[in-house]
Amino acid sequence: MRPDLLGRVLSLLPTGGGRPELKAFSAMLRDYPQRGGKGIRSELLLASARAHGLQPGTPGGEGALWLAAALELFQNWVLIHDDIEDDSEERRGRPALHRLHGVPLAINAGDALHAYMWAAVHHAQVPGAVEEFLNMVWRTAEGQHLDLTWVQHRAWDLTEGDYLEMVRLKTAYYTVVMPLRLGALAAGVTPDERFTAAGLNLGAAFQIRDDVLNLAGDPLKYGKEIGGDLLEGKRTLIVLHWLAHAPEEQKGTFLEQMRRDRQDKDAEAIANIHRWLLESGSVEYAQDYADRQAREGLALLAEALEDAPDQAAARELLGQMRGLATREA
Template sequence: MRPELLQNVRTLLPEHHPRPEIELLYAMMRDYPFRGGKGVRSELLLLSARAHGVRESTAERRSAGWEAALWLATTLELFQNWVLIHDDIADDSEERRGQPALHRQYGVPLALNAGDALHAYMWGALQKAGLPQAYAEVLTMIHRTAEGQHLDLAWVQQGQWNLSESDYLDMVRLKTAYYTVVTPLRLGAIAAGGQPDGRFEEAGTLLGAAFQIRDDVLNLIGDAALYGKEIGGDLLEGKRTLIALRWLETAPQERRELFLNEMAKNRPDKRPEVIGTLLGWLLESGAVQDAQSVADTLAERGLKLLSHALSAAPDQEAARTILALAEGLARRQK
């Protein structure tokens, strides 16, 4: 995350309180934002603002457009962090960005409340941007993300595995794509006083889906030190990934039954040795390569559409950087 955004977070979030219990709340709200996230979503927003005509400026002589863009980018960062607190609770995750998840450190009730409080301060960041038209964009982002998260959680809660590739893509377009690609692109245009290109939505959902598939792949084969989460966590959490769904289509009956029986268990009851066996089956099956091929196709389509959408942008250097960043997201290796 850019230093300017971290400074905005420091400015916005309270730090000290005479009651130590409330000071702990403040510390918990600051925890995830300062764990060193990559800040790719906020960077995409700022690049979009530049592409649409906002000049990047320094703190000493900061333009109104760049100031608004920075506060919109701060809004995105706070959104991601309060959502991650809640997501870690829902998934009973162990780690986030290489450290214990917040609920593992302080318990679910306090972590849940800290996420709620951070959500409220997110709206404070949006207010500082001073762009009323941005509210509808942020609301849409929250609605779509919640819908995708509901699909993801409902499938786990209901033990549903009879799902297609289309089901999976519907879920990740909602859960991941809007806040990762669609909304940053659109908010950047709004920061420049423009109307977002209508093609941003389709391009963003294609690229966001490719990003999520890559994330699912890295969850199985990534470097834990670079990935920031536990390897194999999706199996422990019973996630419906494209990799698992593809594998189930052709898995021998006895392996399929073992997989489904283990996935039906709560996380603490899953056996590490069985999870290791399941991971080996997934990796040797070719399902990972199949999923990567789907991600490549989605990325190619999304990049082509995004390139057309940015072809008339005032700042073509920034537009090219957006395309490079989007390609990096969709084809990420870490």
């Protein structure tokens, strides 16, 4: 996250009172924002605002910056809750918040950041922004519900279409669709309806690429534990494709491990499954799928930005989206 946005986020958060417990609470609220996230979504929002003609220092610029700060707060409270729901060990190279402070305190910190997100939206004073944030929260919760339900019920009889629906809801709306739309609104422009279709494709490409990095990425660059999706029993395009073609013995080992809770999984069996996935060609299949989604999304986005007021900024936005959908870390 860029320093000016981090400062804006932190300016909303309490500094604590006289009680040591409240000072500790304030430190918890600042923890995830200060861990150095990439600020992908806020940067897309600001790039969209520039493409739609909003120049830095103009009256609408403050509104765009507050919406960008609100997106960062959304990202951070969702990550706190997501780490609890997935029983994750790490976030951005450090122990997850609930590992440091326990689940009840981490939930409470996430709830508080959710409230401060709405404070940032209020500060923005951008017409239509509240409705966009409501839709974003709702869609993300729907996608998370699908993901968590499949994990809870040990469901593996899923199709690639099921996976795509889940990631479009869980990831694409808040990663791409809403930043594009919010940037336009900040500039006083009605968002192009093609942003939704473009954003859903690009967001799916982003998530599939994240799934690839979780299995085959550089742990120093990735910021989360490599192979964590296997331990958490995540449904990914890689695994669903592999299951459709895996030898019965390997498939049986996989399903037996996935019936276990994370702490009960056998480390050697998980390591073998990890190796089978890497050797199977399913990682390459998923990357090719992501590349197709990215191409379709970029073509739609280019069409939507053909008449954007600032064409240089529009080209910059397309470049950012291309890098996002094909990222290496």
